[in-house]
Amino acid sequence: METLVVIPTYNEAENLPPLHEALFGLGLDLGVLIVDDNSPDGTGEIADDLARENPRVMVLHRPGKQGLGTAYREGFTWALEHTEAPLLAQMDADFSHHPSRLPALVEAARSGAVAVGSRYVPGGGVKNWGLGRRLLSRGASIYVGTVLGLPVHDLTGAYKCWPREVLARLDLASLKAGGFAALSEMTYRAHLLGCRFQEVPIIFEDRRVGQSKLTGSIAMEAFLNVWRLRFNLNYDPKEHPPE
């Protein structure tokens, strides 16, 4: 398997089967790792059914809702230990991250770059967002990028593809953030390692069904975490040289 895609789920029963179908219809050499937090709507059982039918599907069950940052982190940690996939991708389950862009992300990561799905490069964008939401999202990326000096235009997204060697050097166990702040924390560490980023334009669409789990407190964690990263970094790239 060339690419293992880590997908966190919480109440995505309606999205998971069509997402599964779309991903395996891409013609890529894929595996999928679903990280479900005991979703009340039965997403975990649906994931188990898919895994029974399709040996390329794996499922991690966690006992309760622990946040999307830790779901990605545990998924990647498991993937590094249990698979040899040279590329590890991440995406949300709600079709905000359209499966049709995965081949472009994989292609970019094959060159050794950290491939970042980006709304804020030519060809990228958002669909059906009001002005307020656009400004908030764009502003958040500019804020994070400016404070941390990152050469990436979209810093709040979770649609990415990582070369395995890069992820292995990020020391996932010591990531501090549990919510979606973990996403920019990983990007920051990759930058400190001197990694090259390649932004792949994506059009971000709101979820078709189900509800967002992004809350004010998770957003606040993300807002404050940037300063913690800037001034109190518990990560030294020199301790994580290439293998």
Ligand SMILES: Nc1nc2c(ncn2[C@@H]2O[C@H](COP(=O)(O)OP(=O)(O)O)[C@@H](O)[C@H]2O)c(=O)[nH]1
């Ligand atoms: N395992 C797990 N997945 C989560 C959790 N919170 C959100 N997700 C998943 O993470 C992805 C993004 O979450 P979503 O609620 O769509 O956030 P939004 O896109 O920022 O509104 C979706 O696939 C969710 O099902 C969580 O606590 N645990």
Ligand SMILES: [Mg+2]
């Ligand atoms: Mg979403």
